Amino acid sequence: MDKLPEKLLKKLQKREEGNALRQLNITHGLTDFSSNDYLGFASSKSISDRAYELLNEYGEHLNGSTGSRLLTGNSRLIETAERSIAKIHDSPSALIFNSGYAANLGVISCIPQRGDVILYDELVHASIREGIVLSHAKVTKFAHNDLQDLEQKLNLITREPQRECYVITESVFSMDGDIPDLQALVTLCKNYNCRLILDEAHAIGLTQKGLVVSEGLTNQVFARVVTFGKALGCHGAVVLGSEDLRAYLVNYARSFIYSTALSPHSVATIKAAYEHLDSEIGLENIQKLNSNIAILRSYIEKYNISKQFLPSDSAVQAMLIPGNEKVKAISERLYKDGFDVRPIMSPTVPPTKERLRICLHSFNTEAEIESLIKLLAQITL
Structure with a gap:
């Protein structure tokens, strides 16, 4: 089989050197703060x-x-x-x-x-x-x-x-x-x-x-x-x-x-x-999601890391951690502690705007949210 052209191999090498090489991973058993399944419908x-x-x-x-x-x-x-x-x-x-x-x-x-x-x-x-x-x-x-x-x-x-x-x-x-x-x-x-x-x-x-x-x-x-x-x-x-x-x-x-x-x-x-x-359960999940958004914002204030977070009233919460290597390392630390929180690295976002993208869901508990924010405060402050 023909090899990948040299100029394309160099592009992959450059991305790897920048600690930005994308790879496919499978995660199981982690607390989900990453998926877009905001209301838990994917597993309904x-x-x-x-x-x-x-x-x-x-x-x-x-x-x-x-x-x-x-x-x-x-x-x-x-x-x-x-x-x-x-x-x-x-x-x-x-x-x-x-x-x-x-x-x-x-x-x-x-x-x-x-x-x-x-x-x-x-x-x-x-x-x-x-x-x-x-x-x-x-x-x-x-x-x-x-x-x-x-x-x-x-x-x-x-x-x-x-x-x-x-x-x-x-x-x-x-x-x-x-x-x-x-x-x-x-x-x-x-x-x-x-x-x-x-x-x-x-x-x-x-x-x-x-x-x-x-x-x-x-x-x-x-x-x-x-x-x-x-x-x-x-x-x-x-x-x-x-x-x-x-x-x-x-x-x-x-x-x-x-x-x-x-x-x-x-x-x-x-x-x-x-x-x-449109069901009662669906409407309850929407209310729970909005409640969890407010809960997370209250905990980032409590643990004094609100300045690192972008303003957001949605299920997507971004904690800015500049540098691909640093944000990736923090994501890996969270993974070891049981939290699935993905790093968003450049070139997906501009350099210096790298972040942890925290996605909230109706099924996240308050204890899970506080544990995550408390750990982030310990790691980053």
Whole structure:
């Protein structure tokens, strides 16, 4: 078998020398402060059992979908799931994609046209950046969650009748855990006649239906992306918007058109997870998650390490520990003490912004949270 080209081997070597080489690991038996399973749905037997009930109800017994949605992969089950998801999120339509990455890539690569303008938050997810590159639109980034900087950039844009403007950001950021001022952002987009595209991947769990719904902004956001691999504990994503948007994506979103559709079991699990989210247990889990966020913030104050943490009211809490070697060593120490807390190293985040990314869940106990923060204080102070 041919060896990897020398220039690629050198890139791997450079990453290893920087203590930033990514590797696949399996962890068992640790206290989970790492996964995106914010509400514990990934291990819910109720959701699993309901998914099999749905497969029987709809007569879906295939292991795979057999093709793309435009060929043989469409089904009554997936269309029913989309209608119910659209209703839950107060949206005219919903279109399921195979992942959040595929959804962002598909939407952003095909909607902004050559000559249109995109302004995006400098910390948006890699999938958004990939879509922006493929769009061929004119692109400007604005400082993270800085609406004053965004407005200054909007003022510099030469507006022409056929030139559309798109603002792209996230409602909860995956690495910093912070939340933009959505009300002010929507007002700004309206004032400058821009269309807002919002990634809500990490917002479900904080609220039942995402921050756009909870803040009453559903009619003022052009497109929303909600992923199922976080709080819903399964796989896939959905794009929410107008019926015209859905029709356009079916015709032009390449990551939708040229992908085999999700399997019937995946779709049944998505529908079951949404039903569970709307149940008494689901609502209790949301309340418990928000309670645990407040508990963690109180303990970082108690143990005098709040200055090392970024401000966050979400399930993602970031403790800045500059340097790949140092943050990795602290993560390994936590691992030995039974805590699964992953280091986020450069180049995933900029140099000097390396951090421990602590993910909170509804199933974490107060004792686990205090033990983690107490240990971090001992290690880092």
